[in-house]
Amino acid sequence: MSRCCINPSILSADFANLEAEFARIATADAAHVDVMDNHFVPNLTLGLPVVERLQEISSIPLDIHLMIQDPDRWAPAYAEAGCDSVTFHAEAATAPIRLARELRSAGSKAGLAIRPATAVEPYLDLLPEIDMLLVMTVEPGFGGQKFLDVTLPKIRSAAEAIKAGGGQVALQVDGGVTEETIVRAAEAGADVFVAGSSVYGASDPAAAIAALREAATTAS
Numbered sequence: 001m002s003r004c005c006i007n008p009s010i011l012s013a014d015f016a017n018l019e020a021e022f023a024r025i026a027t028a029d030a031a032h033v034d035v036m037d038n039h040f041v042p043n044l045t046l047g048l049p050v051v052e053r054l055q056e057i058s059s060i061p062l063d064i065h066l067m068i069q070d071p072d073r074w075a076p077a078y079a080e081a082g083c084d085s086v087t088f089h090a091e092a093a094t095a096p097i098r099l100a101r102e103l104r105s106a107g108s109k110a111g112l113a114i115r116p117a118t119a120v121e122p123y124l125d126l127l128p129e130i131d132m133l134l135v136m137t138v139e140p141g142f143g144g145q146k147f148l149d150v151t152l153p154k155i156r157s158a159a160e161a162i163k164a165g166g167g168q169v170a171l172q173v174d175g176g177v178t179e180e181t182i183v184r185a186a187e188a189g190a191d192v193f194v195a196g197s198s199v200y201g202a203s204d205p206a207a208a209i210a211a212l213r214e215a216a217t218t219a220s
Ligand SMILES: O=C(CO)[C@@H](O)[C@H](O)COP(=O)(O)O
Pocket: 009, 011, 012, 032, 034, 065, 138, 139, 140, 141, 142, 143, 144, 145, 174, 175, 176, 177, 194, 195, 196, 197, 198
């Protein structure tokens, strides 16, 4: 059994009432903020000015997931805004090591994300440079999709590589995480779970967070 983190995705929140929506997930480990630019993914959400305000009103850390082109240019400002972690996509970054170092020196954790179809092996050398590896378990862009079991072997390989390297890197999964699928992801070695619709779609988000945490901790 090991400690698991539950980070609700605010993509499933009511964007007209974000302060109240943050209050509903105050028992979570962090709020997962999906920044989409309508280029890297076919959807558009929010950007730095909104994140800066969320940083001021949130009682829990912000876990930023940048689904954008050219993160080398845009990501450091999120770290400078005080966000706890800033995750960029391997498929979009031109100099991932340099960017990860820049994020860390600006005071945030550096996260590297890969799409479901992207192999993890080419990025394992980067593990000493990052604090979190995000294996997407749905195609990025939208909430409410089905968890892709085909990603489980990749989660297992990533978990083994992280363990072999000393276990300093968190392994996050994002997409289709429910009380049922979280068990498989935790058994495969993930320890940080992003859940949007299964938290915000519940009548009691705090109870949903507790149930997800319990299921993941028991399975890990
Ligand atoms: O990054 C994404 C989608 O691109 C996710 O954070 C989703 O927003 C998770 O939502 P659910 O699959 O849990 O509904």
